[in-house]
Amino acid sequence: MVTRDSWRLDADVYRPEEEGSLPVLLIRQPYGRAIASTVVWTHPTWYASHGYIVAIQDVLGRGTSEGKFELSMPTLPFPNVFLGLMNGLPSQTSWA
Numbered sequence: 809m810v811t812r813d814s815w816r817l818d819a820d821v822y823r824p825e826e827e828g829s830l831p832v833l834l835i836r837q838p839y840g841r842a843i844a845s846t847v848v849w850t851h852p853t854w855y856a857s858h859g860y861i862v863a864i865q866d867v868l869g870r871g872t873s874e875g876k877f878e879l880s881m882p883t884l885p886f887p888n889v890f891l892g893l894m895n896g897l898p899s900q901t902s903w904a
Contacts, residue, residue, distance in 0.1 A: 809865065818872045819865040822852040832861045838870040838877060 809817045820841050824830065833855055841864040852862040869877030 809863075811868075815868055815875045816873065817865050817868065819863045820852070822856040822862040822864075824856045824859050824861070826859065830859060830861050832863060834863050834865065836865045836867050838867045840871045841866050842871075 809819055811817060818841070835852075852864060855862045866873040867877065868875035
């Protein structure tokens with residue numbers, strides 16, 4: 809996935825077997841997307857088996873995502889980046 813300011817944010821995507829327009833759960837966290845389901849979530853395959861597309865994303869500068877990670881509370885432009893990501897999610901992927 810690519811932000812409006814051109815940073816690549818890597819994600820693992822899990823989808824149900826069914827096709828069509830489906831709800832998307834976006835999980836973003838700085839600890840590496842490989843452990844996302846072990847922190848507080850049920851494994852993404854469970855959500856996929858219940859009809860959700862699940863995208864687990866490394867935040868900016870963490871895991872294999874591009875950019876520089878800054879440990880701070882979300883402030884502007886964070887909401888703009890997030891909204892840009894959410895608005896662009898369907899157009900950037902073949903699974904949404």
